[in-house]
Amino acid sequence: MVEFQDVSVTYNSSGVDALNKVNLKINDGDFAFVVGPSGAGKSTLIKLVLKEIDATSGTVLVNGFNLKKLRRSKVPALRRTIGVVFQDFRLIPTMTVYENVAFVLRVIDAPAKYIRSRVPYVISLVGLSDKAKCYPTELSGGEQQRVALARALVNDPQLIIADEPTGNIDPALSYEIVELLKGINECGTTILMVTHEHDLVRYFGGRIININKGSIDFDEVVGGAHDEN
Amino acid sequence: MKISSFRYLVHQGVAGIWKNRMMTFASFCILLVSLLMVGLASLTAINLTRIISGIEDKSEVVVVISDNADKAAEAELEEHLKAIPNVNSIELYSKEEAWNGMLESMTEEERAFFKYADENPLPDTYRLTVKDIELMSETTAQIETLDFVESTQSPTTFADVLISIRRIFTILATAVVAALVVVSLVIISNTTRASVFARRKEINIMKYVGATNAFIRIPFFVEGMIVGLIAALGALLMTKFAYEGVYNIFSDDSVIWVIMGMKKLYSFNELLFPVSVSYLAAGAIIGAVGTSISTGKHLRV
Numbered sequence: 001m002v003e004f005q006d007v008s009v010t011y012n013s014s015g016v017d018a019l020n021k022v023n024l025k026i027n028d029g030d031f032a033f034v035v036g037p038s039g040a041g042k043s044t045l046i047k048l049v050l051k052e053i054d055a056t057s058g059t060v061l062v063n064g065f066n067l068k069k070l071r072r073s074k075v076p077a078l079r080r081t082i083g084v085v086f087q088d089f090r091l092i093p094t095m096t097v098y099e100n101v102a103f104v105l106r107v108i109d110a111p112a113k114y115i116r117s118r119v120p121y122v123i124s125l126v127g128l129s130d131k132a133k134c135y136p137t138e139l140s141g142g143e144q145q146r147v148a149l150a151r152a153l154v155n156d157p158q159l160i161i162a163d164e165p166t167g168n169i170d171p172a173l174s175y176e177i178v179e180l181l182k183g184i185n186e187c188g189t190t191i192l193m194v195t196h197e198h199d200l201v202r203y204f205g206g207r208i209i210n211i212n213k214g215s216i217d218f219d220e221v222v223g224g225a226h227d228e229n
Numbered sequence: 230m231k232i233s234s235f236r237y238l239v240h241q242g243v244a245g246i247w248k249n250r251m252m253t254f255a256s257f258c259i260l261l262v263s264l265l266m267v268g269l270a271s272l273t274a275i276n277l278t279r280i281i282s283g284i285e286d287k288s289e290v291v292v293v294i295s296d297n298a299d300k301a302a303e304a305e306l307e308e309h310l311k312a313i314p315n316v317n318s319i320e321l322y323s324k325e326e327a328w329n330g331m332l333e334s335m336t337e338e339e340r341a342f343f344k345y346a347d348e349n350p351l352p353d354t355y356r357l358t359v360k361d362i363e364l365m366s367e368t369t370a371q372i373e374t375l376d377f378v379e380s381t382q383s384p385t386t387f388a389d390v391l392i393s394i395r396r397i398f399t400i401l402a403t404a405v406v407a408a409l410v411v412v413s414l415v416i417i418s419n420t421t422r423a424s425v426f427a428r429r430k431e432i433n434i435m436k437y438v439g440a441t442n443a444f445i446r447i448p449f450f451v452e453g454m455i456v457g458l459i460a461a462l463g464a465l466l467m468t469k470f471a472y473e474g475v476y477n478i479f480s481d482d483s484v485i486w487v488i489m490g491m492k493k494l495y496s497f498n499e500l501l502f503p504v505s506v507s508y509l510a511a512g513a514i515i516g517a518v519g520t521s522i523s524t525g526k527h528l529r530v
Contacts, residue, residue, distance in 0.1 A: 050437065080439035090434045094248040107440045109234050151438070 002026040002049060002159065002192065007058035009044050009214075018044040020214040021058070026192060028158065031185040033201045034194045036211035042194045045211065046163050049192070050082065051075050063158045080108055083152025083189075087164035089144040091136040091151075097123065098132040101150045108155055118154060126150045126180060142173035149180055153189075160184065162193040166200065178204055230443075238444065242451025252424040253456055259420045260460035260516060261467075263413030264508055268468050270409050272504070274402035276494045281395050285362040286317075288391070290369055290383040292355040298377040303353065306377045310355060315368045317358045327351040352379060362388045417519055421453065425523040432527040442528050450521045457516020461508040468504065472497050 004024040010017050019041045026032055036042050047053045048060050051067050060067040063081040070078060091100050102119045110118075123132050126146040136144055145165055152160050162181060166174035178193070178200055185191045195201065201208060205224020210217055246253050292310065294303055303321070310319055328349045332340050357372075359365055369383045425432075435445045476494055497504075 076436075076439040076441045078439075079437060082439075084437050090430065090437070092431050092434055094245070094431070103435070104438045106234060106237055107435070107438055107444060109231050112233050 001028050001061070001063065001190070003059075003061040004045075004048075005059040005061075007048065007055045007060055009041075009048065009053065010056045017214050019048075019055075022211075022214070022216055024209065024216060024219070026190060028190055029185070029188055030207060031182065031191045032193070032207040032209055033204075034192060034209045034211060035196070035198065035201060038196075040211040041214045042211055043163070044214075046161055046192075046194060049159075049161060050084065051078055076107075080155065081158045083155070083157040083160040085145070085148045085152050085160065085162040085165045087167035089136070089141075089148045089168070091144055091147055093136050096133050096135055097128060097139070097147050097150075100136070100147055101154050104151055104155050110155075122150045122154045123147075125153070141169040142176070145169055145173075145177055146180070149177065149184075153184060157189065159190045159192065162191065162195075164194055164196065166195065166197060171199075174200055175203070234444075235447070238447040239451050241448035243455065245448055245452040246455060249424070249428065249452075252427055253452070256417075256420050256424050256453075256516070256520075257456050257460050257463075259416050260457055260512060261463045263409075263417055264461060264464035264512060265467055267406060267409045267413055267511075268464060268504065268508060269471065270402075270406050271507075272468070272472060272500065274398075274406060275500075277398060277402070278395075279495065281391065281398065285388075285391055285395075286358060288358070288362055288365070288384050288388055290357045290359065290365065290372065290381060292357065292372055292381050293379040294353040294355065295377045295379045296352065298353075302377050306375060307355065309375050310357065310372065313368060313371055315359050315361055315364045317360045320356045322354045322356050324349050324351045324353050327354065363392050414515070417515055418523070421516075421519040421523045425449065425520060425527065429527045432524060436528065442525075445528060446521050446524055449524050450517045453520030454513045454517035457512035457514070458509060459512075460516070461512025464512070465505055465508045468508075469497055472500075 002024070003026075004022045007019055007022045007024075008017065009019040022041075022045075034042050034045065044053070048055055048067070049062050051062075051070060055068065062078060065074075065078045065081075067078070092103065095103065098119055101123060102115050105115045105118065120129065120132065123129055126149050128143060128146055128150070131139060131143060136147065139147065145168070148165075152162075160181070165177055165181075169177065174197065181191050181193060182204065201224075203225045205222050207219070207221045209219045292306075294306065298306065307319060307321070310316055328351050331351070332343065335343070359368055365383055365388045366385050369381050369385065372378060372381050432445055476496060479494055
């Protein structure tokens with residue numbers, strides 16, 4: 001669950017008000033698209049959820065953590081409840097597909113036996129079993145994003161944040177990635193997907209949160225072409 | 230942290246050496262050259278100190294014993310001399326030994342001139358070496374107050390020169406070694422920073438998936454320590470070859486050192502333990518801590 005209560009963010013360096021008294025609640029099991037023009041405050045919202053930055057005022061609650069009161073040393077515990085998929089994939093180039101995915105489980109001190117069974121399973125879910133031993137540079141953009149998705153998924157997080165996950169891949173593959181996210185959501189994981197691609201949003205529909213100039217000016221559930229089909 | 234996780238992190242550190250071989254090689258070279266510079270400068274300083282100390286040890290105080298001192302008085306004087314804290318060694322040089330020594334140093338003609346002398350005019354003397362040459366003047370003054378001391382002869386002027394040389398040398402050697410240490414640390418710090426900077430994205434990703442700072446630092450720590458140890462071993466081998474080359478050159482002419490009153494250089498075997506420990510400790514600590522500190526900046530995500 002993600003909840004913003006009167007959250008404002010002003011960047012000290014530029015004096016820009018990135019978010020202005022935002023109130024937002026995303027319940028467990030929700031799938032929400034966050035849309036809006038560049039500079040609207042979408043990235044700031046993601047940074048707040050990951051506690052990369054702190055709110056200037058207001059309260060942010062994520063998966064039971066009150067981020068205002070959360071000490072730096074406890075940030076890893078928060079992030080272990082969140083899976084993140086970035087536009088630029090952010091895979092570790094010196095690790096194979098298997099190692100990139102397994103790394104998340106190593107971080108949480110998972111038993112070796114569990115890692116050996118869980119990682120191949122998750123890699124198979126994203127359809128990359130035959131590429132497990134490849135390095136990221138040997139994969140296409142779409143494949144790299146699927147590895148990132150497997151990594152976000154492997155420790156069974158409560159929430160997955162997808163920050164422009166389709167920004168660097170072919171349009172056809174974009175639908176595939178969102179389909180995968182939808183499938184994960186059906187298993188109960190909350191998904192927060194930031195995107196610029198209105199076609200995707202129109203196609204899949206669902207809860208759409210539109211941010212503009214630091215405020216939420218639209219937050220409703222709309223039907224998509226996908227549902228009609 | 231579980232033992233299996235720790236093993237994994239150590240393995241990651243070892244694997245990182247090969248995976249990041251270009252930056253690792255740069256760090257290795259910088260560490261090796263830095264250790265070599267500081268090591269050779271320190272060894273030069275240690276040996277020059279030994280040479281100066283050798284010259285100092287040869288500086289003797291000659292105590293001339295009064296003619297009216299009998300054997301018992303001489304023995305009493307010897308006890309008094311031994312009781313002076315700065316006296317290192319004491320040796321009686323009898324008038325007969327002095328006379329024979331003088332004759333031996335003469336040419337045949339000169340010896341013939343003294344052959345028929347009916348009385349040995351030379352006195353009994355004590356020859357002393359001192360522990361601290363800087364206190365030679367005070368020690369000599371103290372000796373002159375003792376009974377049955379006719380006079381003393383000590384190379385106080387020479388001692389003063391040696392003291393000045395030693396002081397200047399100590400300051401110079403310390404300054405050179407300190408400067409080299411500072412320069413080396415700056416270069417090493419920049420290299421490790423560059424090495425870590427090249428992997429900042431990797432660190433960033435680890436932070437996003439919930440890795441603790443310790444979890445991220447351990448492989449870097451292990452990697453830095455191993456590179457430091459390998460660089461130290463390389464520096465040790467190069468120092469050994471360079472040092473033994475110089476040592477052999479001077480050993481061939483060791484008579485010159487004895488004549489000049491200088492002690493021989495330390496052999497490398499005598500220095501092997503302290504040099505090895507210093508190199509390995511410095512390499513491991515600088516490599517591990519330097520890399521670990523450099524990661525800190527990228528952990529604030």
